[in-house]
Amino acid sequence: MITLNKIGKTFATAGGPLHAVSSASLTVEQGDIYGLIGFSGAGKSTLLRTINLLERPDEGTVHVDGEELTALPLRELRKRRLAIGMIFQHFNLLNNRNVYDNVSFPLEIAKVPRAERRPRIESCLEMVGLSDKAKAYPAKLSGGQKQRVAIARALAGNPKILLCDEPTSSVDPQTTGSILAALQEINRNLGITIVIVTHEMNVVKAICNKVAVMEHGRIVEKFDLREKHIVPQSPIAQYLFKNEIALEREMEASYA
Template sequence: MITLQKLAKVFNTKDGAVTAVDDIDLTIDQGEIFGVIGYSGAGKSTLIRMLNMLEAPSEGTVEVAGKPMHTLKNRQLREARQEIGMIFQHFNLLWSRTVAENIAFPLEIKGLSKSEQKERVDELIKLVGLEGRGGSYPSQLSGGQKQRVGIARALANNPKVLLCDEATSALDPKTTDSILDLLVDINKKLGLTIVLITHEMHVIRKICHRVAVMENGKIVEQGDVLDIFRRPRQEMTKEFVKQVTEPEETEEALNHLFGEEGIGQVLQLTFVGGETQRPLITDVIRQFEVDISILQGKISQTQHGSYGSLYISMRGDKNTVKEAVDYIRAQQVEVEVIHGG
């Protein structure tokens, strides 16, 4: 559905040339939800804006839905953009228009009749869960409702691709989850390819099939979300994974425990898929003469299955502890000794 080859973007500033996107190759499959994550300045916003040519690349090629976007001009580009919807962090609604009129705006530009516009707008209002709010103005809506209008408007022309530029970062956590659930629902109902950029790993974890991690204009790591959670290779990726698996309170609690006498080895166990359901700790205690204390644990769901992280303290004879750890690893569970190894 989307193919990027040798894509680069250089901005010429008073302080010299700034490379925002640097030699990126990327393929996004039809019907998948693909996430791009990175901190501010990583180049992700520039990257997503080059998919619909809001930013023209300095080098490289952009192909979307079979069309070479980087070669299109004027009318051809306008027609190609109708197959690419986009939603924004701050909604970009027309404040003097009602919900229905905002959604109808792309249909007016396309030249549809009033009756055709109304039929399509009614469909979209129902799809995004805004029944009864068609006559409201943006100032009368909550943040989540405004973003639902933005999503409906982006879907007006039945696009093949939906681009999401930090679409949930202005929303509270509960509203964020509701918008993400809506995007998953749209993806399933319409078979829509969704590309989203974010700096929040929670967003990636919740809805994305695959993810690319950006740093300094480059993609430093990419893969299936579950694989990235299980074995992050780059330090940047590990930082993002910790947003979900190791909240700040976990680190503080563990650091406090490290100072306690007799804490033993502190291990981080990582479970993926069906392994999260196994009574592994019970099995270890039955087979080995070790004492185990569960310090903290969490299971998260991704689009490809569950991911669990468990912190335990293990005490016992040194050789027995090693045998127990080897046994855990033999059960296809990742083990990292984070204290006392």
Template sequence: MIVLRNVSRVFNTSAGPVTAVDDVSLEVGQGQIYGIIGYSGAGKSTLIRLLNGLEKPTAGSVTIAGQNIATANGEALRAARLKISMVFQHFNLLWSRTVSENIAFSLQIAGAPKAQIQARVKELIELVGLAGKENTYPSKLSGGQKQRVGIARALANNPEVLLCDEATSALDPQTTDAILELLLDINRKLQLTIVLITHEMHVVRKICHRVAVMEEGRIVEEGEVLSVFTHPQKPVTRQFVKQTTEYSSADTPFNAALVDGDAGSVLKLTFVGHNTSQPIVGELTLKYALPFNILHGKMTQTAHGTFGELWLQVPASGAQLENILADLHARAVTTEVVNHD
């Protein structure tokens, strides 16, 4: 559905050329929810403008639904943009129009018949959960309701791709989760391809199939969400993954440095999929007749599976510790020795 090949965007400024997007290549499959995450200045906003044709790449190609957006002009570009819609961080609603009128606006611009507009607006209001708010003005809506209007408006012309530019960053955590559930529901019902630009790993964890991590204009890491969460390779990715631990006030980040190092080795275990329900620690306790002290643990749910992290302390070293690590490896449990006794 979306293919970027060696895409760069360089801006000429008074201080010299600035590379906002640097040789980026990625693919987004039909019906995928794809997350692009990075801190401010990473190049995310420029990348999304390249996807909808608001920016032209300095080099490379941007192909969406078979159309090269990078070279399209005039009528070809307008036709390509009909397949792409956008949801914004700050809603961008027309304050003088009601919910129904906001949703109808893009259909009116496209010249759709009045009866078709009315039927489509009614359908979308039901889809995004705004029944009863048809005649309400934006000033009377909550942030989450405003974003639901924005999503409905973006879907009005039946796009093939939905771009979400920090669509939840202006919302509180509870409302964020509700909007993410709505996007997931829309993806399932319509098989719509969704690209999410965000700086929040919670957003990626909640609904994305794949994720690309951007830093200084480049994609430094890319892959399936579960794989990236359980085996982050780059420092910036590991920093983002930590957000999921700190997202809920119920989580207590674990600090291995505070553990008594004289009581044994501290191990960090990462379980994926069915391993999260296996009695692996109990089996090790029986096999080695050692007290495996559980220091901290948590489970994390992604759109495509669960993974768990568990910190243990065990009075073992040398060959015995190596045997324990080999047993864990044989059970497909990723293990890291945090410190030794």
């Protein structure tokens, strides 16, 4: 479904070149909920944004559904991006549009006829439990409601892939659960492949079946979370997993 091969991305800064991502390779299979985790500045969001080429890598290739996106001209790339929805950390809603029109926006950009837009918008709002907020404006919504509007907007174009950049970092812990539940339902019911960036291990453990740990722009370890025993080797992965491993051992001891 998604193959990143030796991705590299460097930014020019006042302090000199910043190597945000270095030789990162990753394979995401259809139906995965794949987590990218690491501390701030690890390169997670930059790597995520290379999947739909919002950040074009300086090195390496991006393949989606067997097609090399990095080789496409801009016009063709725009068409392929319609199959890749994206959810941002800070919602990125249009404040001068109501909920209905926010969800409509990508369909308008794609020149979908108005008559075809309505059932799709209504279906997406129903999917995220916001049918009753169609006429509300973002200023009147809670953080969790705003993020669910953003999810509905990302689903409007019938994507095969959903990229989520820290989707729960701007909401409270209680709302985090509802956002993650919505993403799980989307994955389960629609078969949409999800790649999610987070710095929170509880998010990864809640919904991901696979995870890659990033540090200083590199992928240092990858795990299949469906395996019963996970033994992280790198210091960063050991730190991120330590609470979960300790809890698992404690539970095993209690049943021994």
